[in-house]
Amino acid sequence: MTDYQPGLEGVPATKSNISFLDGKQGILTYRGYRIVDLAENSTYEETAYLLLDGELPAVAQLARFDTQLREHRRVKYNIRDIMKSLPVTGHPMEMLQTAVASLGMFYPNNVPVQIRSPGDESEQYVHGQSIRILARMATLVAMWQQMRIGNDPVRPRNDLSYAANFLYMFFNAEPDPLVARIMDTCFILHAEHTINASTFAAMVTGSTLAMPSYVISAAIGTLAGPLHGGANERVITMLEEIGKPENAKVWLENKLAAKETIWGMGHREYKVKDPRATLLQKLMRELADSQGTVSPLFETALALEEACEESLAPKGIYPNVDFYSGILYREIGIPPDQFTSIFAIARTAGWLAHWREQVSANRIFRPTQVYTGYDPRDYLPAAGR
Numbered sequence: 001m002t003d004y005q006p007g008l009e010g011v012p013a014t015k016s017n018i019s020f021l022d023g024k025q026g027i028l029t030y031r032g033y034r035i036v037d038l039a040e041n042s043t044y045e046e047t048a049y050l051l052l053d054g055e056l057p058a059v060a061q062l063a064r065f066d067t068q069l070r071e072h073r074r075v076k077y078n079i080r081d082i083m084k085s086l087p088v089t090g091h092p093m094e095m096l097q098t099a100v101a102s103l104g105m106f107y108p109n110n111v112p113v114q115i116r117s118p119g120d121e122s123e124q125y126v127h128g129q130s131i132r133i134l135a136r137m138a139t140l141v142a143m144w145q146q147m148r149i150g151n152d153p154v155r156p157r158n159d160l161s162y163a164a165n166f167l168y169m170f171f172n173a174e175p176d177p178l179v180a181r182i183m184d185t186c187f188i189l190h191a192e193h194t195i196n197a198s199t200f201a202a203m204v205t206g207s208t209l210a211m212p213s214y215v216i217s218a219a220i221g222t223l224a225g226p227l228h229g230g231a232n233e234r235v236i237t238m239l240e241e242i243g244k245p246e247n248a249k250v251w252l253e254n255k256l257a258a259k260e261t262i263w264g265m266g267h268r269e270y271k272v273k274d275p276r277a278t279l280l281q282k283l284m285r286e287l288a289d290s291q292g293t294v295s296p297l298f299e300t301a302l303a304l305e306e307a308c309e310e311s312l313a314p315k316g317i318y319p320n321v322d323f324y325s326g327i328l329y330r331e332i333g334i335p336p337d338q339f340t341s342i343f344a345i346a347r348t349a350g351w352l353a354h355w356r357e358q359v360s361a362n363r364i365f366r367p368t369q370v371y372t373g374y375d376p377r378d379y380l381p382a383a384g385r
């Protein structure tokens, strides 16, 4: 047996052919395709198909998949009623976990979720559920944005792409084509990332043959933490605290002296700059060029990255995906507490791909432990303790 590794660092927990990352060279691929190529040439719908199915779709296959996604955007009124009863002060990730968990109650089934042969009843079920859940994730996040400010949710539009419809429902306004393309690219960049904490949570839950609403709600809860997807929201608070680029260096020195975490920096796997951070930074630049102005937050982030270059880069700590995504979302007008929900929408494609892979060759996860407690000892009645 191997030694105990805190955080399971370096311990392979599965075999997977969904994505690959080389943390020394900063390479990330989905099903063998470089993330940079997908970001430049693909769409979220096509990338989701690739992740779920294993191959890029032919024209007719993509058209069918896209149509199915569009057809399943609406959710039942009962789900909306549940959401209505939630406090508007709650975090959108809590709403999302609740709403996704409740989907299972409104769409019950008794199909086994263990795939034994390609095309069997279980595989068809997994495929069908994947489309339904993926289609509804964006709807739920956008519905809540309107509902929590006292409006009725905006009805999804079938004539818009996944990303454009999300923006339309979220803001109740026609999306700008550049912003829709940026959102689409952000969805692609966040869609999958090997066996990270939330994906692992999805796999562990899936390995018990639980229904997909349990699988995805477990993953949502895991993504919410600040060491994982919740970091993007904290990056904005951090940049606002720094205030202006000139303050970045001293602010960083003080934080590091106090042994505090710099949000959006560092990664278990990457020892160079996360390739997704580089691509998001490029998108931020593109947006700034189109607006003819550079946001103060972006300038502060650039100054902070430069300051980190001196103190953290020698330890292999560089910007990760969350460093620039929040600034981009903020510029688009998305409130910071919705950043992680957007990450969740995108990552659902990866979670579902891993769920399918898990239940196609399943064995329940049941690791062991290094016990550090007492040897067996005698029970003492309360009066004698």
Ligand code: COA
Binding pocket: 007, 226, 227, 228, 229, 231, 260, 261, 262, 263, 264, 265, 266, 267, 268, 269, 315, 317, 320, 321, 322
């Ligand atoms: N700020 C300051 N120091 C950091 C750091 C950060 N963001 N990330 C790592 N470090 C330091 C640790 O303090 C530790 O230093 P030490 O060896 O002197 O004790 C060392 O780097 C190793 O860090 P560790 O926490 O053991 O790495 P990990 O692989 O367990 O954790 C993260 C990885 C992502 C959780 C961690 O880098 C982090 O907390 N980052 C900030 C949160 C974040 O942005 N998360 C999103 C990830 S996509």
